[in-house]
Amino acid sequence: MKTVSQTFDMTRFGNCLKRDLTLNGRGWLLRLLLMIAVTTLLVYFVTKPIETIIGYAYDIDYENIQLAGSYTMFRFCGFIFCMLGASLFMENMTSAGTRLNSLMSPASNLEKYLSRIVICVICVTVAFVVSFAIAEFFRLLIIKAFYGNVNGLRYISVFEIQSQAEHWYYLWGFMIAAQATYVLGSTIMPKNSFIKTSGVLILLAIALIIVWINVYNIAHKPGCLWPNEQAIELLLDILKFGPLCWAVFCYITAYYRFKESEIIERL
Numbered sequence: 641m642k643t644v645s646q647t648f649d650m651t652r653f654g655n656c657l658k659r660d661l662t663l664n665g666r667g668w669l670l671r672l673l674l675m676i677a678v679t680t681l682l683v684y685f686v687t688k689p690i691e692t693i694i695g696y697a698y699d700i701d702y703e704n705i706q707l708a709g710s711y712t713m714f715r716f717c718g719f720i721f722c723m724l725g726a727s728l729f730m731e732n733m734t735s736a737g738t739r740l741n742s743l744m745s746p747a748s749n750l751e752k753y754l755s756r757i758v759i760c761v762i763c764v765t766v767a768f769v770v771s772f773a774i775a776e777f778f779r780l781l782i783i784k785a786f787y788g789n790v791n792g793l794r795y796i797s798v799f800e801i802q803s804q805a806e807h808w809y810y811l812w813g814f815m816i817a818a819q820a821t822y823v824l825g826s827t828i829m830p831k832n833s834f835i836k837t838s839g840v841l842i843l844l845a846i847a848l849i850i851v852w853i854n855v856y857n858i859a860h861k862p863g864c865l866w867p868n869e870q871a872i873e874l875l876l877d878i879l880k881f882g883p884l885c886w887a888v889f890c891y892i893t894a895y896y897r898f899k900e901s902e903i904i905e906r907l
Contacts, residue, residue, distance in 0.1 A: 648750050656747035657755045660732070663741060668759075672767050675721055679768075679775040680782075683713045687779065689787050703792035710776065710796045711804040715811060718768055722815055725764030726822035727834035729756050729894070733901060749899045756898075757891075761819050773798055810879060817883035820890035827897035 661668070686709035689702065732742045745752060780795050802808050825837030 647748055648754075649748075652747050653751040653754060656745060656751045657758060659745060660755050660759055664731070664759075668763075671725075672771060675717075675768060676771040676774050676778075679713070679717050679721075679771055680778045682717060683710055683772075683775050684779045684782055686710075686713055688783060689790055702790060703794065706793070707796055707800075707804065711801050714772055714798070714801050717772065718815060719818060721768045722761075722765055722819050723822045724834055725760050726819040727826050727837060729760045729823045729826040730830035730833065730898075730901070731760075731826075732756075733830050750895075753895050753898050757823070761823065765815075765819075769798055813880070813883040817887045817890075820887035820894075824890040824894040824897070827894045827901065830901075 687706040733739050742752065776796055783790060783793055822834065822837050826833040829836040
């Protein structure tokens with residue numbers, strides 16, 4: 641007789657994922673439409689042709705201007721929307737009705753946790769990439785409607801935007817770390833998680849800046865045994881692998897926080 645694992649079962653996980661999407665499907669659809677609208681507006685205002693006294697500046701640099709603007713908005717919108725999505729990780733535990741629905745689910749804690757990760761992290765990231773691609777298409781139509789055929793105006797794909805980054809892994813590494821941080825923040829502070837986690841991160845950023853300034857001053861004192869080249873190489877290694885290590889720590893800690901919240905609510 642085949643036994644079903646009480647920790648993780650693919651069929652049970654699929655049912656849990658389907659259940660979460662069904663309960664919050666309309667809300668996620670509205671968020672996707674809002675994401676497309678906001679991204680379209682921001683990309684349009686950053687990349688629209690510049691008006692001058694003698695007319696519109698249709699110079700040969702417009703292609704580079706719109707490429708740089710799209711890349712900037714991809715980073716900005718990506719971080720904001722992905723962090724907002726991750727901060728909704730514990731959305732199903734913030735009210736009596738949603739909390740009861742979650743507790744009544746026959747899925748295990750690991751299956752519920754992975755279901756929320758898939759929806760709030762993976763699906764939100766994919767949805768942002770798709771919405772940015774759609775926003776670029778709308779941007780093209782809006783600029784053509786208001787300004788006509790601008791010299792250098794063209795559709796910029798998401799893959800082309802990635803080529804603008806000198807080191808693409810820095811962008812995605814920090815984005816993964818930011819999502820993990822907001823997932824952990826949501827398990828600790830489920831209500832108004834985005835605002836509270838952002839406040840904590842601002843305080844930590846201020847503290848890190850103060851520490852970095854002191855370390856930098858010490859490293860540049862005469863006779864210091866820490867060469868500048870060695871410090872730069874160490875910093876680059878930390879920036880490369882540090883975000884991934886931090887993300888792993890956050891997800892493991894968030895899982896145990898998630899289990900604790902389930903036990904507390906059941907009691």
